[in-house]
Amino acid sequence: MFTNTKLAEEIFSNQSADTQECLRQLPICAHANGHEQIYPVSTTFDKTIINDLPYLPQVDIPPDCRSLAKMLGVICDYDLRACVTVLQVLSDQRNTDLMLYIHWLGHLQLYFRQQCTRCQSIEVISSCRIYLPDNQQFRSLKDLLVLQNHTEHRTSIELVSEYLNLPVISPSTNQIYWQFKDLFDILNCVCAVNLSHLFQTIHLASCDKSNFHDLGDGMTVLKEMGVEKMISLYHHLETLILKCVMENKTNDTLHNAIAKKRHPTAPCGSREDWEWRFGLTCTKISVELRTLIGLNLENEQLPLLTTDRELVINTNGAIIYACMEQKIIENLAKDAGKRFFISPLITNTCPLVLAALNIDYVERRGSGASTKRCYFEVKGTGGSFNVQQTRFHISENERNTCETIAFNEQRKETEAYLVVIVEHCLDPEKIELAALINWSENFKLIHTSPDSHICYIVLPSPSDPKKTKELSADSQSSKPGPYIPPHRRK
Incomplete structure (x- = not known):
């Protein structure tokens, strides 16, 4: 029997790569499942590990043969x-x-720490599979979502996991592996939900x-559950888009329009918020985003x-608007089927x-659309409102404030005085x-007794009964009358 292992190592190392590979395929008798069987030598293990x-x-493996065995x-x-x-296995x-x-994951982690390197092979995470107790599945590491913060956007993450079949490992799910x-x-597993995940999940x-x-066709009106799913997915998408913009400061156009021009404390629907939102409707911003x-x-x-x-796609044939106020949408929905209005739950939170x-946005329709500082005077009635009979009080200070706006063209461009009547x-x-x-637009619309x-x-002239009936903001007269909600018009 050949016992000189050092000579064997030297002989092996002097062989060509092909010869060495052939030698690794030589059969050897190994133990498995309590029986001795023949295996290629390179597929066997040192029994001590x-x-x-x-x-x-x-x-x-005798101690003096370990080096040769490794070869x-x-x-x-x-x-x-x-x-x-x-x-x-x-x-x-x-x-x-x-x-x-x-x-074995512990040994794998120790190996990479000792090597002080990251895994560069896709095959490694594809080959490594583990048992997930919470899912009762055996899954490859490449198919996992490893998430540290599983509470933020929890519903959306669960939907991504469900629809894309990506089990989660987090402090609360399959936590034994956390x-x-x-x-x-280090293995380059997926450690965050990304934009591509959300695009696929929404689809x-x-x-x-x-x-x-x-x-x-069973694909028209969403259930309450379906609505909640879409809202949670779009809220998560909004967060990731903003994160993407903030991390890519090299695009000055986007970073200025989205990050720098946004007022840090302006509430949703404020003048500053509208100015920022309207700036995002620029085609260039949309394309770059x-x-x-x-x-x-x-x-x-x-x-x-x-x-x-319903779910609508922004194709060439669809007319789609966003609007923050449900009441405005209801008043504009006379031609339902021709126009679609995005839910305010999306509009308010996902600019x-x-x-x-x-x-x-509905709020910026028309070439002259702009934001204005509005003064609201709210008047209430105990009973029903009647456009011909209802009387109310206007103080001298209120009248003077409106008058200074109504007869100053420069102020009318940026300010408005409105009277709201609640019955x-x-x-x-x-x-x-x-x-x-809109009293400042038509000061003579309200008669005041000094x-x-x-x-x-x-009211409009009795000679035009049609105008008397159609008291709305859609009037074609040069001086609009009061706006009456559609369900009250006769």
Whole structure:
């Protein structure tokens, strides 16, 4: 028997690469499952490192032969190959012993810490599979979502996990593996939900019939659950778009328009907020934002939630507006079917999503659209409002304030004085908006008595009964009358 291992090592090292590979495939008798079987030498393990895995082929390696055994491909150390192979075999054997997975992941983590390097091989995370107790599945590391903050956007993350079939490892889900969060990062596992995940999930959720009522084609009106899903996904998308903009400061146009020009404390719907939002409706901003987030509308249309609980896509044939106020939408919905209105739940909270999808606002329609500082004078009636009979009080100070705006063209461009009339003020069940009057636009619309301060609305000439009936903001007269909600018009 040849016993000079040093000479054997020298002979082996002087062989060509092809010859060395052939030698590694030589058969050897190894123990597995209590029996001796023939295996290629390079597929065997030193029995000292796998005592708890009897179904793996193992051989006894004398101490003076370990170096030669390594040359021949015998797995003798807790290295990358050993860990990956064992984890793969464990899942192939459908082994659910969590302690074995913990043991070998621990060795894998130690290996990378000693190497002080990151894993560059996609094959490693594809080959490594572990058992997930919360999902009762065996999954490859490449198919995991490893998330530190699982509470923020929790619903959205659960939807991504469900629709994309990506199990989660977090401090609360499959938490036994959370101790290896640093290892998962080294292995380049997916450690955050990204924009692509959300694009795919929104598309899949919009095609899921379980989210819709069983009406018509079963893909028209969303259930309450379906509405909540879409809202949570778009809220998460808004957060990631903003994060993407903030991390890419090299694009000065986007960073200035989105980050620098946004007022830090302005509430939603304020003058400053509207000015910022209107600035995002620029086509250039929309195109650059889509480019930044990798959204190609030609190949990847994202459906948006409407006020009717439907999903609409911004195609050439659709007329889509965003609006913050449900009441305004209701008043404009006379030609339903021709126009679609995005749900205020999306409009108020997702301005960057609307900008990326090139959605305009109702509030800025028309070439002369602008924001104004508005003064509101609210008047209430105990009973029903009657445009011909209702009387109300206007103080001298209120009249003077409106007059200074009405007869100053420069101030009228930036300010407005409006009178709001609310009927049934004392009855919580009946109280509602009765009329809205832009008094500074048509100062003569309200007649004031200098002695009593009792006022009434001046109606159009009786010679034009049509105008008397159609007292609305849509009037074509040069001086508009009071705005009356559609359901009150006769």
